[in-house]
Amino acid sequence: MSGGGYVVGELTAEELHGAADELAGLLVETVHGGASVGFLAPLAAAEAALWWRGLVPDVADGRVVMWAARAEADGRLAGTVQLRPATTANGRHRGEVAKLMVHPADRGHRLAWRLLAALEERAAGLGLRLLVLDTETGSPAERMYAAAGWSRVGEVPDYATDPAGAPCSTTVFFKALGAGDGERRTDGR
Numbered sequence: 001m002s003g004g005g006y007v008v009g010e011l012t013a014e015e016l017h018g019a020a021d022e023l024a025g026l027l028v029e030t031v032h033g034g035a036s037v038g039f040l041a042p043l044a045a046a047e048a049a050l051w052w053r054g055l056v057p058d059v060a061d062g063r064v065v066m067w068a069a070r071a072e073a074d075g076r077l078a079g080t081v082q083l084r085p086a087t088t089a090n091g092r093h094r095g096e097v098a099k100l101m102v103h104p105a106d107r108g109h110r111l112a113w114r115l116l117a118a119l120e121e122r123a124a125g126l127g128l129r130l131l132v133l134d135t136e137t138g139s140p141a142e143r144m145y146a147a148a149g150w151s152r153v154g155e156v157p158d159y160a161t162d163p164a165g166a167p168c169s170t171t172v173f174f175k176a177l178g179a180g181d182g183e184r185r186t187d188g189r
Helices: 013-032 045-054 056-060 110-125 140-147
Strands: 006-011 065-071 077-085 094-102 130-136 151-161 166-178
Touching: 006 013, 006 110, 013 045, 013 056, 013 065, 013 094, 045 056, 065 110, 077 110, 077 130, 077 140, 094 110, 110 140, 130 140, 130 151, 140 166
Parallel strands: 094 130
Antiparallel strands: 006 065, 065 077, 077 094, 130 166, 151 166
């Protein structure tokens, strides 16, 4: 998906492995910028790259579907998002959105919206009918999800910590994707 100065595309396991160092830079920048995405500051680039490479088997097996956004002008990594389809028998109609990150230099171009749109389209194609996510309460991300049509479920106090280790509340959202076909495809596509 091209346009707006960025190309958004799904990553294969091989592409993820090759982009792990770039993704590590984005993750470090995001954590050091104060976003609560599961890591504490200071986060070393080597640790972040190792974490991304650890996702390669999950991407290869379809347990995680990932997208990357790259700037058309120079090809640099500008953002990423993950879809984590549920694996339980009674949850195969749903998935979780995780690790939506946009580099600070690329914010303000609706790139997060484009990443979410690509994810939602693919999720529907997999037969998923429901997506869920959580984000730090009061964050710019919370406002963006609400504006993007996600429904707020509620707030969980002290659910996580910010990168400095201070407890923070999390807001849970969901989005219904439509009727779907009742069964999630298992071919990874």
